[in-house]
Amino acid sequence: MAYRITNTFMVTKHKKTTEQWVEIIAKQELPAITSTAKMLDKFANDDVSSLTKLSEFILHDQALSSCLLRVANSIPHFGVTKVTTVSRAAVMLGIHTVKNICLTSKLIDSLLKSKNLTPAVYRQLTQLMATSFYAGILAKMMVPNYNEDTQEEVYLAAMLYRIGETAFWSSGGNLTDQLLSQQKQHNKTIEETCHELLGIDFNELTKGLASTWNLGDLLVKALDQPESRTIEIQTIFLANKLSQLIQYPPKTYREFNQLLAQISEIMQISVIQLREKIHQARSQAVKLLNSYGAQALSQCINPLPTLENFTTEQETQSPETLSPEQLQLNTIKALTQLTKTSKDFNEFLQLTLKALVTNIQLDRGTFLMLTTDKKQIKSRFSFNKQARLETVNIRLPVDDEHSAIAYIIQQDKPALINNLKQSYWRDYIDEPVEKFINKGAICIAPVKINDNPIGVISGHLFTRNSQISEDNFAQFCFLIDHLNMCLSIISRH
Numbered sequence: 201m202a203y204r205i206t207n208t209f210m211v212t213k214h215k216k217t218t219e220q221w222v223e224i225i226a227k228q229e230l231p232a233i234t235s236t237a238k239m240l241d242k243f244a245n246d247d248v249s250s251l252t253k254l255s256e257f258i259l260h261d262q263a264l265s266s267c268l269l270r271v272a273n274s275i276p277h278f279g280v281t282k283v284t285t286v287s288r289a290a291v292m293l294g295i296h297t298v299k300n301i302c303l304t305s306k307l308i309d310s311l312l313k314s315k316n317l318t319p320a321v322y323r324q325l326t327q328l329m330a331t332s333f334y335a336g337i338l339a340k341m342m343v344p345n346y347n348e349d350t351q352e353e354v355y356l357a358a359m360l361y362r363i364g365e366t367a368f369w370s371s372g373g374n375l376t377d378q379l380l381s382q383q384k385q386h387n388k389t390i391e392e393t394c395h396e397l398l399g400i401d402f403n404e405l406t407k408g409l410a411s412t413w414n415l416g417d418l419l420v421k422a423l424d425q426p427e428s429r430t431i432e433i434q435t436i437f438l439a440n441k442l443s444q445l446i447q448y449p450p451k452t453y454r455e456f457n458q459l460l461a462q463i464s465e466i467m468q469i470s471v472i473q474l475r476e477k478i479h480q481a482r483s484q485a486v487k488l489l490n491s492y493g494a495q496a497l498s499q500c501i502n503p504l505p506t507l508e509n510f511t512t513e514q515e516t517q518s519p520e521t522l523s524p525e526q527l528q529l530n531t532i533k534a535l536t537q538l539t540k541t542s543k544d545f546n547e548f549l550q551l552t553l554k555a556l557v558t559n560i561q562l563d564r565g566t567f568l569m570l571t572t573d574k575k576q577i578k579s580r581f582s583f584n585k586q587a588r589l590e591t592v593n594i595r596l597p598v599d600d601e602h603s604a605i606a607y608i609i610q611q612d613k614p615a616l617i618n619n620l621k622q623s624y625w626r627d628y629i630d631e632p633v634e635k636f637i638n639k640g641a642i643c644i645a646p647v648k649i650n651d652n653p654i655g656v657i658s659g660h661l662f663t664r665n666s667q668i669s670e671d672n673f674a675q676f677c678f679l680i681d682h683l684n685m686c687l688s689i690i691s692r693h
Contacts, residue, residue, distance in 0.1 A: 364405030
């Protein structure tokens, strides 16, 4: 008991006002961020001449120049042309995005290079930084129909939503280590412990740093009654909550799914679509963090939690326990809704493949695309029975009319093959097809856009002598028919 009293005294003697903590962090602990933030604030977002001046400023910082080029070349819409100059990157990205990259780079660099951090505090800091960065990516994902400047504002505000707490842990030293120890001993949250012993309110600290660094009003508004304000503000709050729950799953699946439902309603998409977008956002976040040279953070970004991550028995209402008919209906709704929000064929195909292996409980679902010369099909996407993307390398000839795949495409007729030796298929199973089916069972259906075939989708069971039921084959055909209809719809707009 005496140790606890002494330890508490050692901490409480550091109690200060929010203003004092802001000054300590901004001027003593993180002066590089303060300097960069003030410099970036001089370049107006709507001033063309500022872009040239900003490029000149970046060129004087070799680390910042290299980082900008790495990040620029990691962004998908840049295509195959590599960006090699700062000025070119600035023109293509726009001043708002470039300023955000510069500030993000300086934040990551300064925070990760903090000194006097024990392993426990470093772990606390890196996990907090990773979830904050991921929150920024998720928030930007949630506002796809807003203009680029608004998306960048939302990204920055969501990423900096917990900058007060992050900056505090980066200060290191005995103080932060003692606080972690106190928090564990008294079984309280970090926020409660810091507020009681140091007088720190992390929200107020964030507001103070946002004002000092002139980070804009959006962040401050997001900290003040976030759920009662505009969609942009709600998005910032929800993105941080989602990022937190992915990192630290709640006790029940229901609580997590309620958050997904709330976000999907705001985005006007299905939960299935949202899950796919979150998966893509995670890949983007990992890639970007690696571009920033922050592999220590990219390793901290978890995938969506599965049932094993929830600790209570209340998982009976999870999607895995829905009937096949309900799962199928949900997929049909998701594909239909996707025609209103996306024109990306890949999204439709991946959503369908993931649904197939889940709804019909197949070992693999694969889309094989026709080559330009129409003589082969080759694998484009494949999902295993856990509905996870996997890499397979499949090429099959379709220029032989006696090949089963060629027959299915030419006749525009789905096929169920439970037995390679069935008399009906005997003359159509050549060596490549036999190797592809691999002694299991398979169902195959053409994928078409406006009645023009673009490939096939296959559903596999690999266990020897396994059978795909007629009911499951009917569900398979129905789903592919609906996919074809959706692909035709988006091709006309």
